[in-house]
Amino acid sequence: MTDLETFRTETCAWLEDNCPAEMRTDMSGDNDACWGGRNFKFQSEAQKVWLERCAAKGFTAPSWDKKYGGAGLNRAQEQVLRQEMKRINARPPLSSFGVWMLGPALLKFGSEDQKLEYLPPITRGEIRWCQGYSEPGSGSDLASLQTKAEDKGDHYLVNGQKVWTSYADKADWIFCLVRTDNSGSKHEGISFLLFDMETPGVEAKPIKLISGKSPFCETFLTDVKVPKRNLVNEEGQGWNIAKYLLTHEREMIGETGAARPVSEMAVDLAGLEDGKLADPILRGEIAQAEVDDWAFKMTMGRMLGEAKAGASLGAKSSMLKYYGTELNKRRYELLMDAAGGDGLEWEGERSDDGRLAKSWMRTKGNSIEGGTSEVMLNIVAKRVLDMPGA
Amino acid sequence: MGLLLNEDEVMIRDMAEGFFADKAPVSELRRLRDTKDETGFDRALWTEMAQMGFAGVLIDDDHGGNGMGYMAAGLIAEQIGKNLSATPFLSTAVLAATALSKGGSEAQKSEWLPKIADGSTIMALALDEGGKHNPKKTATTAEKSGNGFKLNGSKAMVADGHVADKLIVVARTSGDVGDPDGLSLFLVDPKADGVSVERTIMADSRNSARVELDNVEVDGDAVLGDIESGDATLDAVLKAGRAALSAELLGAGQEAFDQTLGYLKERKQFGKIIGEFQALQHRAAHMYGEIEVARSAVLAALTALDSGDENADLYVSMTKAKLGKTAKHISVEGIQLHGGVGMTDEYDIGLFSKRIRVAQEMFGDANFQLDKIASAKKF
Numbered sequence: 018m019t020d021l022e023t024f025r026t027e028t029c030a031w032l033e034d035n036c037p038a039e040m041r042t043d044m045s046g047d048n049d050a051c052w053g054g055r056n057f058k059f060q061s062e063a064q065k066v067w068l069e070r071c072a073a074k075g076f077t078a079p080s081w082d083k084k085y086g087g088a089g090l091n092r093a094q095e096q097v098l099r100q101e102m103k104r105i106n107a108r109p110p111l112s113s114f115g116v117w118m119l120g121p122a123l124l125k126f127g128s129e130d131q132k133l134e135y136l137p138p139i140t141r142g143e144i145r146w147c148q149g150y151s152e153p154g155s156g157s158d159l160a161s162l163q164t165k166a167e168d169k170g171d172h173y174l175v176n177g178q179k180v181w182t183s184y185a186d187k188a189d190w191i192f193c194l195v196r197t198d199n200s201g202s203k204h205e206g207i208s209f210l211l212f213d214m215e216t217p218g219v220e221a222k223p224i225k226l227i228s229g230k231s232p233f234c235e236t237f238l239t240d241v242k243v244p245k246r247n248l249v250n251e252e253g254q255g256w257n258i259a260k261y262l263l264t265h266e267r268e269m270i271g272e273t274g275a276a277r278p279v280s281e282m283a284v285d286l287a288g289l290e291d292g293k294l295a296d297p298i299l300r301g302e303i304a305q306a307e308v309d310d311w312a313f314k315m316t317m318g319r320m321l322g323e324a325k326a327g328a329s330l331g332a333k334s335s336m337l338k339y340y341g342t343e344l345n346k347r348r349y350e351l352l353m354d355a356a357g358g359d360g361l362e363w364e365g366e367r368s369d370d371g372r373l374a375k376s377w378m379r380t381k382g383n384s385i386e387g388g389t390s391e392v393m394l395n396i397v398a399k400r401v402l403d404m405p406g407a
Numbered sequence: 408m409g410l411l412l413n414e415d416e417v418m419i420r421d422m423a424e425g426f427f428a429d430k431a432p433v434s435e436l437r438r439l440r441d442t443k444d445e446t447g448f449d450r451a452l453w454t455e456m457a458q459m460g461f462a463g464v465l466i467d468d469d470h471g472g473n474g475m476g477y478m479a480a481g482l483i484a485e486q487i488g489k490n491l492s493a494t495p496f497l498s499t500a501v502l503a504a505t506a507l508s509k510g511g512s513e514a515q516k517s518e519w520l521p522k523i524a525d526g527s528t529i530m531a532l533a534l535d536e537g538g539k540h541n542p543k544k545t546a547t548t549a550e551k552s553g554n555g556f557k558l559n560g561s562k563a564m565v566a567d568g569h570v571a572d573k574l575i576v577v578a579r580t581s582g583d584v585g586d587p588d589g590l591s592l593f594l595v596d597p598k599a600d601g602v603s604v605e606r607t608i609m610a611d612s613r614n615s616a617r618v619e620l621d622n623v624e625v626d627g628d629a630v631l632g633d634i635e636s637g638d639a640t641l642d643a644v645l646k647a648g649r650a651a652l653s654a655e656l657l658g659a660g661q662e663a664f665d666q667t668l669g670y671l672k673e674r675k676q677f678g679k680i681i682g683e684f685q686a687l688q689h690r691a692a693h694m695y696g697e698i699e700v701a702r703s704a705v706l707a708a709l710t711a712l713d714s715g716d717e718n719a720d721l722y723v724s725m726t727k728a729k730l731g732k733t734a735k736h737i738s739v740e741g742i743q744l745h746g747g748v749g750m751t752d753e754y755d756i757g758l759f760s761k762r763i764r765v766a767q768e769m770f771g772d773a774n775f776q777l778d779k780i781a782s783a784k785k786f
Contacts, residue, residue, distance in 0.1 A: 280786040294786050303786065304777035305732075308704075308725045315703035321408040336696045397695055398688035402668060406683035 025097050028374040032101055035070045037063035040108045047232075050112040053142025055189050068217035072141045078116045081124070084141030085132055105139065106238040114183070115139030118262055119192050122209070125257050126250040135211070147214070148260065149179040149193035149236060157392050159194075160203045160256060164238060166195035167211060173197070173210065173248075175218075181386065185221035185234035188214055194259055197252045207255035212243045228378035229371070266387050267338035279306050279348045283355035286373075294355070303351050309344055316340075332400035339393035342383035351375040410706040412478075419479050423486040426459060431492035433755050439493055440612040446570055447606075447614040448493040456494060457526025458496050465504045465647065471521030472504070477647065477712035481654035488658025491755075491762055493613055497651055498567035503530035505647040506575050506592060510632040510640030515594070519573070531571035532644065533562035533595075533618045540564075540771045541639060542577070543587045547620060549578035549634075554582075556630070558593065558601075558623040564769065568616025569606035571597055576620065577641060580634045591637035593629050600624070611762040615632040646723050649770050650708050652721070653730040655697075656766050657705045660734035664694050664761040667741040674746070687744060694737055721783050723749060729775035731767035738763045 018026075030387060037251045038064050044050065051057075051064050059065040071077050079095050081087025090098065116139060123132055138144040164177025164320040175195055184193065185375045190213055198206030214221070219243040221234040249258060280303050285295055294300040317337060330337070352373060353360050362368035363375070384390040412420065431452055439447060464480045480501060487496055504523050507516055522528035536546060547560025558578055568574065574595045582589030597604050603625035604698025609615045632640060668691055671682035681687055706734055708726040711719040736759035741751035749756050767773070 061474050252529035278784070280781070280784055284786050289786065292785065293781070300781050300786065301774065304781045304784075305728070305773075307784070308728050308777070308780065309700065310724075311725055312700045312704040312707075312729050314408060315707045316700045319703045320699075320708065322411050336692070336699065340696045340700060391689070393691040394692040395685070398685075402670075402688075402691055402695055404668075404682040404688050404691065405672065406685075406688070407467075407678045 021093055021097065024094050025101065026052060028098055028101050028180065031074065032105055032107060035067075035074075036102075036105060037067055037266055039063035040067045040110075041106045042108075043106070044108055045311075049108070051108075051110060052112050052145055052184070052187070054145025054187065055143070056187065057142070057145065067108070068110045068142050075140070077111040077113070077142065078136075078140045081120065081136065081140065085124075085136035087136075090188070111140075111142045113139060113142065113145070114148060114188075115144065118130045119146050119211075121265055122192070122258050122262050123249065125261060126209070126254065128250075130246075131211075131249065144189045145184070145187065147182050147185045147188035147191050149182050149185075150192045151181045152178060153180050157389055159259070160207065162194055162196060162207065163254045164193070164195045166197050166208060167244070168197070169242075171245055173243045173245065175210070175212075175238050175243055177238050179238065180224075180233075180238040182221065182234045182236045185214070185236045186223055187232075190214060191219075191236070192249075195254050197255075204256045205253050207259070208252045209255040209258045210250040211247045211249065212241065216241050216243070218242075226379070227381070231379075242387045263388065264334050267334040267393075274385060279303055279310070279351055282352055284350065286360065287355040294342065297352075299351065303355075306344070306347055306351055310348075313340055313344060320334050332396050335388070335393040335396040336401065338388060339384070339390050339397070342380075342392060344384050346380045349380045353377050408483055410710065412482075416478055416482060419475065420482045420486075423461070426456075426492040427486040427492045431487075431490055431494065432562065433491045433758060436491045436493050436551075436612060440689045440701055441670075447567075448495060448570075452492075452524045453494055454725045455530075457524065459729050460516075461496065462500045462526050463504075463524030464500060465619075466508060466520045466524045470508075470516055471524035471780045474733055477650060478706075478709045480647075480651055481709040483660075484504065484654035485652045485658035485705075488660075488762075488766075490657035491611075491659065494615075495567045495570070497648065497655070498531045498571070499523055499529050501651045502532040502566075502644055503575060506532065506631060506640055509643040510592060510636055512632055514628075515631065528572045529567055529570055529574060530537050531565050531568045531616070532575045532577070532648075533565045533568065534561065534577045534599050535564045535639075536562060538563075540769070540775060542590065542645070545577055545590055546584050547576065547578040549580050549591060549593060552624060555624060555626040556593065558595065558620045558625060560620050560692065562620070563607075564619040565604075565618050566769075567614045568597075568618055569604050570614065573597070574602070574604075574618065575631065576618075577637070578620075580637070588638050590641055591634040592631035592640055593625055594631055595620075595623065595625060595629065603745045609765060611758075611765040613762070613765065615765075619764055622638065633782060640721070645770055646712065649723050649727040649776075650705075650712055652704050652766050652769055653708065654727045655754065656730040656734040656763060657702055658704040659759050659766065660701065660730070660737045661733075663737050663741045663756060663763070664698055666756055666759075667691070667694075667737075667744050670745055670748075680782075690740060690744065694740060697733045701729050704729045721780065724771075724776040724779050724783075727771060728773040728780065731773035731776070735765040735767055735773075 039061060051068055075083060076088055078087040079090045079098055083089045120136060120139060123135060150159060152162050152164060166173040166175045193210050194207055195210050196206050197208040220237045220241040223237060224231060224233045283303055320330055320333055356373060360373045363371035461483050463472030464475045467474045467553050500710045548557040549558050574597050576593045576595045577590055578593060579589050580591040591633060599623040603619045605617045607615045608618055671687055674681045704726040707723045711722045739755045742760060745754060745756050748754050
């Protein structure tokens with residue numbers, strides 16, 4: 018037996034023994050996710066046990082080194098773990114911006130002390146992180162951000178406002194882009210700071226969206242004192258770290274897609290007449306969406322395979338982000354077409370409180386958050402196609 | 408599926424890339440067109456392709472081929488698309504080779520497959536009848552007559568029909584027009600009594616013909632395999648043909664895109680390289696995304712055909728739909744982004760648009776495939 022086969026057998030047995038039955042059922046939505054953190058209330062004992070067991074095994078951040086709370090798995094082993102978890106329909110033990118975003122940034126740019134201090138609590142689900150990037154005046158032009166961090170000797174004094182900070186009202190800590198220097202180009206004066214959301218002067222307020230309640234917040238920062246040791250890497254390195262993380266994030270956003278084929282969902286909504294959707298034009302559009310969906314999935318696989326092991330896709334991830342999010346918007350337009358008036362109910366039990374309509378409205382944000390489609394096309398044109406201009 | 412080429416496949420691609428760029432570039436198609444070449448392709452080129460193993464790519468070792476398979480055939484077709492190379496690769500090496508390999512009797516395989524592989528025999532599939540591909544609407548009939556059959560009907564869009572040494576005619580042996588079953592394949596000598604072949608000059612300057620069958624008498628052994636196996640054989644032929652056409656569309660679409668992108672980077676107006684304009688950058692970036700996604704579809708379909716995946720037919724139709732739409736989109740944008748010179752015969756972009764128009768139509772355009780996909784997925 019090869020090492021990988023041995024690993025699969027062992028993993029399979031471990032999952033069988035340790036994953037509670039309740040954690041092997043489909044999640045009905047974000048409410049079922051385990052986010053961890055100081056104030057998190059576990060939905061069930063099973064959810065808590067599943068997190069604790071996975072954390073002890075290093076499976077909440079499987080590719081991280083063991084000293085940081087990971088399992089030290091290589092890419093092939095990580096894939097085996099994913100396959101085996103999928104096979105038994107195991108829920109993710111932890112949903113975490115710490116694992117998805119801050120971790121990769123610290124592993125690449127942080128000091129050893131910072132890695133040892135911040136990473137293990139993330140893997141145990143003890144500290145929940147949020148991301149402070151966008152500002153009211155800095156959306157697509159993120160590098161124009163104005164939140165100021167003044168050097169006060171042993172600490173920075175931070176003043177400004179962040180927006181679209183997901184779960185800022187629930188998070189324990191924030192990783193935040195701030196301006197430490199105004200003298201050079203806008204990219205050069207940005208730094209990457211970490212601080213506790215309980216620090217005096219931090220206030221988060223939820224934002225209501227066109228799709229209803231949302232995890233997004235506005236975060237106000239007034240004379241927030243942040244110790245100097247909480248700076249990641251050096252002053253002025255913030256933009257490099259942010260770019261690295263955004264590329265990472267775009268690869269993930271491109272991956273989000275409906276689990277079920279849009280045709281199946283449309284048939285549930287509209288029914289069949291003589292074995293076909295009654296609207297022939299909608300039927301064709303749905304078939305086209307399924308073609309694109311399939312071909313896009315094949316493309317994700319191909320491009321990740323082409324990128325050398327461990328390397329990032331670079332600017333190509335912008336194409337995936339653009340394509341995947343535009344496709345998701347199309348899917349929901351088609352589902353709304355299929356549902357007709359039934360899909361327009363916004364409240365009440367019949368529609369599960371407007372589940373379809375709210376999901377439809379929410380998809381409109383897909384091609385805005387994490388870089389708009391227009392910015393993605395700019396990046397593809399300049400960095401992939403090498404077209405001229407600023 | 409990683410969809411990455413293995414070492415052998417990379418070698419075939421590189422070999423085909425060099426071969427067609429060198430021996431059959433777009434200028435060669437122009438020469439055939441402008442000299443009104445009677446054959447419509449260069450026989451010496453086809454012989455060389457046979458020597459390279461291209462003609463026998465879907466024929467097994469026992470019958471003179473190399474059995475490299477669908478991925479290899481697709482990589483060759485992609486280079487044919489990129490160079491607009493006029494060759495009987497589709498008609499003979501893909502369609503006829505598949506028909507005989509999958510449906511032929513042992514005697515028919517032994518007689519014809521080696522001659523396809525060595526380049527000495529050209530064959531053409533006579534299937535479509537109206538303007539739109541729709542096999543179940545086949546009205547050409549084959550009635551029992553003595554020991555054999557009598558064929559009557561009209562065929563169109565027969566690639567390489569006017570130079571074929573043998574026609575493979577699809578005719579109805581049972582059922583009515585509109586029935587999906589009841590079709591059989593016949594090997595017909597184009598010089599036989601009652602067969603008339605008219606070469607049709609098409610938009611893409613590639614070989615095509617109309618074939619009239621007027622009480623054409625054929626022997627019983629002209630049936631490819633047996634009459635019952637015709638439907639299954641035709642399915643296999645169409646799968647292979649659609650996959651090869653998709654790969655050709657990928658090559659043509661990618662090249663049309665590359666030429667358009669090149670033009671955007673050199674043309675100056677308003678004192679600027681026009682590729683600096685964001686409106687044009689976005690159109691180019693969008694096309695890039697579409698062609699990358701289309702490429703994955705082609706690779707996935709060819710992989711599925713080689714591995715005998717049970718969903719291969721579905722994947723092939725999805726791919727033909729994707730490539731039909733994508734290549735057409737690129738050809739439309741390609742002319743527009745070239746501006747005035749895009750309308751001149753001197754520039755190649757128009758030639759790509761013409762070939763893409765024909766190839767996306769053959770064996771079912773995107774709408775045909777989408778209807779087929781929806782039916783297969785039961786919606």
